[in-house]
Amino acid sequence: MKWKLLMLLLSIELVAGDGAWKENLVYKYKIQSYTKANGGAIVFQGDLSIYPQSDVLLIGKINQAKYGITDGQFLSQDDLDLSDVDMPNELSLNKLFAIHLENAVIRSISVDRSMSKKEIKQLSAIISQLQVDTNAQNLLQSKDNHLPVRGSNNAFYKTMEPDATGNCETHYDISILSDYLIDAHPKWIPLPKLKGQGDFIKIEKTRNFNNCKERNDFLAAYKGRQNDFQSNSNSDEINAQRNTHERSAEQRTSGINSRILSPATRVVISGNLQSYVIQSSATFGKNGDSDDYLEVTLESVQEVQNRPIVSQERLINVGNLAKVFDVEYRDWDRLRPSNETQSNGLQNLQGAEPRCPKAENAEERWSGCYTGFVSGEARCRQSFSMEWEHIEGDMCGFLGLGVKSKCRRSFPGCIDTTCWTPSCSEYPNVPVRCGGSSDCSPGWYRSRCCPSSYQ
Structure with a gap:
């Protein structure tokens, strides 16, 4: 030996x-x-x-x-x-x-x-x-x-x-x-x-x-x-x-x-x-x-x-290490858990989203890198605020096992509610609800509340 x-x-x-x-x-x-x-x-x-x-x-x-x-x-x-x-x-x-x-x-x-x-x-x-x-x-x-x-x-x-x-x-x-x-x-x-x-x-x-x-x-x-x-x-x-x-x-x-x-x-x-x-x-x-x-x-x-x-x-x-094919993978959100466990009332609340105008020529940024099953809208909200909406997803990390979102500041001036108060009626300065996020425990939902100009 x-x-x-x-x-x-x-x-x-x-x-x-x-x-x-x-x-x-x-x-x-x-x-x-x-x-x-x-x-x-x-x-x-x-x-x-x-x-x-x-x-x-x-x-x-x-x-x-x-x-x-x-x-x-x-x-x-x-x-x-x-x-x-x-x-x-x-x-x-x-x-x-x-x-x-x-x-x-x-x-x-x-x-x-x-x-x-x-x-x-x-x-x-x-x-x-x-x-x-x-x-x-x-x-x-x-x-x-x-x-x-x-x-x-x-x-x-x-x-x-x-x-x-x-x-x-x-x-x-x-x-x-x-x-x-x-x-x-x-x-x-x-x-x-x-x-x-x-x-x-x-x-x-x-x-x-x-x-x-x-x-x-x-x-x-x-x-x-x-x-x-x-x-x-x-x-x-x-x-x-x-x-x-x-x-x-x-x-x-x-x-x-x-x-x-x-x-x-x-x-x-x-x-x-x-x-x-x-x-x-x-x-x-x-x-x-x-x-x-x-x-x-x-x-x-x-x-x-x-x-x-x-x-x-x-x-x-496929060329040198810098020339390998560009990644085209945009379906990250299909991996996140279903929200079917939410109550019927909250499902109806999400489905009744008002048609709020979105800002033109809005700023776009990439969110941070996330390692769990986090929805696109949640990634944008957590990285920035409820002013931002999810546009598309992409991989991140050395091996591309994380996920990030391209976020667009489509709703300037808007804020998000807490998970247990999804109605904007409690926020007189931003009374108009323009969608929201399921970034909560199962059965809960938060809303995006905007100024009256969004009506």
Whole structure:
């Protein structure tokens, strides 16, 4: 057993070719994710297997992809463990896909022709965790660049890199992990024996949404905080580690914090910048009141026993990670619970909605991200006020498992009643009822009350 492990380590270290992937091996990762918002959370987990076919082609498959809704109180990034969480819902992501590489960088993906646009988006978000440009193949010229060189595992540079958020300027900050951080975060390096003669290296990526060739609205609303992953770390240790660079961290990152950034990504690799193993990759984003987190963590690297057989006729190339098909999914409200439990009187009250004039050229905004079965009108009311009405729904969160609404301010000056007083007669300044919301306990209803000018 020890001899086989030694041979595996030698094969990972000595096989020719740059990048993270070696032929005749299979890399198995655990995927975990959550979208936490409005007092609840949607959690996801699955298994990812990568089978390198050559220097330019990887075959992958996701198994056991499932999700569920929780209260979100127990969720923590550094020790996230969803193995005991009830996830009754399955995602149909268990189809073979291909990742096309060029100089170890992901250039495009091919997916099964039967996959929906939403599934392609979810797949691209997961694959984006493996997009690592340690040799600056997508380099953007900058006086701040400190490029990677052989024999050194510290660097800082800018690239134009495609991932699920778009093809945008990306800042790489690469440094050797200190012993303190290794001990403090064992989950970052699940298989330390794969280090070989190299180092444990941390790669922090932040993206500048002010400079994009392509922009993907799937995750466009995020503003990142590049130090989210280090908020609980020893700041002196981090500063000492970063002083090994030619420029200080403060100098290198000047001007970045004031920009709009994508979610922050932390990748930990073992080896060197030319030949390595991706031990873990995690992305954190904050969008208003919602938090998103997605990680892939290495579980094993083994010799291939049964190589998957891919039918090229089943696959279609959908472009780079920023160009995958736009999502067209607008029927979220069909998932919400029925209001049939309401009393007949309240049903009649909803059905007798007056014909109130709506504002012309009204302002439109997207609501926050919701993780439960909340109706469209409730999402708009809770995010803004009863002045706003629901127009359409869309997905949100890293894997698109949350839901948001496009809201229109159609009823300026109107307010909502409490759930137990649906009549506007108690509000003399806004006596006209213009619809309402079922955002109440079963059997209750609230009304939108408007000024007399709405009559």
